[in-house]
Amino acid sequence: MRSAVVVAGGRSTRFGDADKAVAELAGTPMIRRVADRLVSTVDELVVNCRADQRAAIESAMGDYPLPVRYALDTDTDEGPMAGIGTGLGACDGEYAVVVACDMPFVDSGVVEYLFERAEEENVDAAVPKLDDGWYQTTQAVYRADAMAAACEAALERGDRKILAPLEELAWVVVEESEIREHGDVGTFENVNTRDEFEDAQTRF
Numbered sequence: 001m002r003s004a005v006v007v008a009g010g011r012s013t014r015f016g017d018a019d020k021a022v023a024e025l026a027g028t029p030m031i032r033r034v035a036d037r038l039v040s041t042v043d044e045l046v047v048n049c050r051a052d053q054r055a056a057i058e059s060a061m062g063d064y065p066l067p068v069r070y071a072l073d074t075d076t077d078e079g080p081m082a083g084i085g086t087g088l089g090a091c092d093g094e095y096a097v098v099v100a101c102d103m104p105f106v107d108s109g110v111v112e113y114l115f116e117r118a119e120e121e122n123v124d125a126a127v128p129k130l131d132d133g134w135y136q137t138t139q140a141v142y143r144a145d146a147m148a149a150a151c152e153a154a155l156e157r158g159d160r161k162i163l164a165p166l167e168e169l170a171w172v173v174v175e176e177s178e179i180r181e182h183g184d185v186g187t188f189e190n191v192n193t194r195d196e197f198e199d200a201q202t203r204f
């Protein structure tokens, strides 16, 4: 069994007054667009968000075809890594893909490849690294229980860095060239501002 975690507990400060997770992107809430692209590769979906976001997100998820569960932040505003850990802690699958709620172009071919790398190499994570040097930890596959525990341990020692939990795990780096062989590198595009949102909207 495979799980997906959509991380949505951020404050969307660059976006303005609204929560970008549920903003209607070409007629469909952005989080729903992300979730829809994961249906073919996973068996269940976990949404990580704050309690005050839940009703709007539940309504955005509407008639989603897979089981959806909510992993609510107990401590809010602890950053993306805390959200990843909370979401992964609620997964039933051994492996889970984590995707940020603002990545509406997520490519199922890339997600499938990340699962295969993690499963076949029996590692705790498969994390893409682009040619610009950035690790894409908010679109990566993790062994759910190991990464959840590592996130908790990192937070306990006061380290909120996104790569901190990986220090104690066995993981593989997936290079941009390998990503390109399995899908579109635009999979990592994320929408932060209104301008980026308007621009993304024209591409659906």
Ligand SMILES: Nc1nc2c(ncn2[C@@H]2O[C@H](COP(=O)(O)OP(=O)(O)OP(=O)(O)O)[C@@H](O)[C@H]2O)c(=O)[nH]1
Binding pocket: 007, 008, 009, 010, 011, 012, 013, 014, 015, 048, 049, 073, 076, 077, 078, 079, 080, 082, 083, 084, 099, 100, 101, 102, 138, 190, 192
């Ligand atoms: N649970 C949780 N998720 C977070 C937190 N901060 C960011 N995220 C999520 O991590 C992902 C990447 O974060 P950003 O793109 O910076 O989103 P954001 O923090 O809402 O936006 P800005 O306020 O504009 O930085 C998004 O899916 C966010 O929802 C947090 O404190 N807690």
